[in-house]
Amino acid sequence: MNILEEIKKEHDQYRDLLEELADTDRRHTNERKEKFEELRREVKAHHEAEEHTLFERLQKEEEAKFEVLESIEEHHVLEDLLKKIEDTAEDDETWGPKLQVLKEILEHHMDEEEDEVFEKSKDLLSDDELESLREDFESKKSEEKDKM
Ligand SMILES: [Fe+2]
Ligand SMILES: [Fe+2]
Numbered sequence: 001m002n003i004l005e006e007i008k009k010e011h012d013q014y015r016d017l018l019e020e021l022a023d024t025d026r027r028h029t030n031e032r033k034e035k036f037e038e039l040r041r042e043v044k045a046h047h048e049a050e051e052h053t054l055f056e057r058l059q060k061e062e063e064a065k066f067e068v069l070e071s072i073e074e075h076h077v078l079e080d081l082l083k084k085i086e087d088t089a090e091d092d093e094t095w096g097p098k099l100q101v102l103k104e105i106l107e108h109h110m111d112e113e114e115d116e117v118f119e120k121s122k123d124l125l126s127d128d129e130l131e132s133l134r135e136d137f138e139s140k141k142s143e144e145k146d147k148m
């Protein structure tokens with residue numbers, strides 16, 4: 001498995017969690033709390049791992065720089081939103097709408113990575129490099145989760 005396959009696999013897990021969270025209502029406070037906490041930790045570690053492995057490597061390539069910087073800007077927007085939802089009570093009437101905004105932005109972000117960033121990666125990096133980046137990605141991600 002290479003880094004792109006690993007990233008895609010994780011994106012699909014976040015898509016599922018977002019769907020499950022979007023299906024909750026104000027009575028499901030425990031489910032919201034548990035699933036959102038899982039999503040928040042995973043996505044945060046995923047972003048750090050992307051930035052310190054694939055993106056760091058791609059930024060050396062002039063042709064990929066714009067897409068990578070755009071993705072990093074989106075990570076910042078997403079971090080703010082995750083923090084905002086974390087600070088909102090699960091039975092607050094704005095929790096659901098906030099989650100909906102997160103879902104739309106995160107889904108757009110993941111689609112764009114799988115489209116534009118993956119295409120640049122396949123064009124510019126070798127198969128061997130994509131394989132070894134996956135190992136770096138996994139160790140960076142578990143290191144981040146240990147810090148939380
Ligand atoms: Fe990302
Ligand atoms: Fe991603």
